[in-house]
Amino acid sequence: MTNRAESESQKAVSLTVASMLQNQRLQDKRIQRQVRQMQNSVVCALSMLLDLKDLRTGVHATRLAEWGVRVGEHLGLSREDLRDVENASLLHDIGKVGVPEEILNKRAPLTRDEYDLVKKHSEYGWAILRNIPYLENSSLLVLHHHERWDGKGYPGALRGEEIPLGARIVAVVDAFDAMLSTRCYREGLEMEEVLRRLRGAAGTQFDPQIVELFIRLSSEFDEIAGTASAAA
Numbered sequence: 001m002t003n004r005a006e007s008e009s010q011k012a013v014s015l016t017v018a019s020m021l022q023n024q025r026l027q028d029k030r031i032q033r034q035v036r037q038m039q040n041s042v043v044c045a046l047s048m049l050l051d052l053k054d055l056r057t058g059v060h061a062t063r064l065a066e067w068g069v070r071v072g073e074h075l076g077l078s079r080e081d082l083r084d085v086e087n088a089s090l091l092h093d094i095g096k097v098g099v100p101e102e103i104l105n106k107r108a109p110l111t112r113d114e115y116d117l118v119k120k121h122s123e124y125g126w127a128i129l130r131n132i133p134y135l136e137n138s139s140l141l142v143l144h145h146h147e148r149w150d151g152k153g154y155p156g157a158l159r160g161e162e163i164p165l166g167a168r169i170v171a172v173v174d175a176f177d178a179m180l181s182t183r184c185y186r187e188g189l190e191m192e193e194v195l196r197r198l199r200g201a202a203g204t205q206f207d208p209q210i211v212e213l214f215i216r217l218s219s220e221f222d223e224i225a226g227t228a229s230a231a232a
């Protein structure tokens with residue numbers, strides 16, 4: 001083979017390899033997109049399950065996810081951690097499907113046994129989600145979303161930074177939305193009073209740094225919070 005023919009042949013091989021690599025990259029991207037879509041569909045289907053259980057829960061969870069992600073962004077969380085916070089916010093109360101409805105909807109104060117059953121929802125939620133590989137981290141946030149900064153929460157009585165950061169975020173945004181929303185047994189509180197109570201529980205129930213950040217960001221949440229109060 002002449003030098004020229006050799007060089008032409010090498011060029012052709014290089015072009016073929018480049019084209020194969022390009023095709024492979026496109027295929028990888030397509031697969032990644034399909035995996036992401038499948039993951040979103042699973043989270044969406046589980047959220048719908050929450051909606052079917054109690055319509056207000058689903059709307060509440062969507063607001064939480066938006067606020068939780070915003071708090072996480074300001075704390076500099078990675079994309080993966082933000083995704084875990086978002087999924088945990090959406091699905092934090094999924095374990096309530098395992099708690100009898102007559103207890104969840106009871107207007108009178110709960111008995112000790114009933115309250116113990118309600119508390120089980122964080123463990124039920126963890127048990128449901130931990131079997132889905134990409135929700136494994138979120139399942140831990142769900143497990144610990146009722147822990148308290150002072151160690152008096154459940155189920156693990158974890159204290160301070162022992163509690164996963166994402167679970168500390170979910171705890172604050174969950175409490176904020178719960179206080180703001182009107183329930184069948186009580187009126188929602190005014191924004192000012194909600195923030196006062198959050199501030200009062202910083203360092204006991206909640207991570208004080210997250211409360212401080214959340215209060216600073218709360219003016220951005222005003223519009224959404226207004227919608228929440230009106231819709232609840």
Ligand SMILES: [Fe+2]
Pocket residue numbers: 092093121145146
């Ligand atoms: Fe909960």
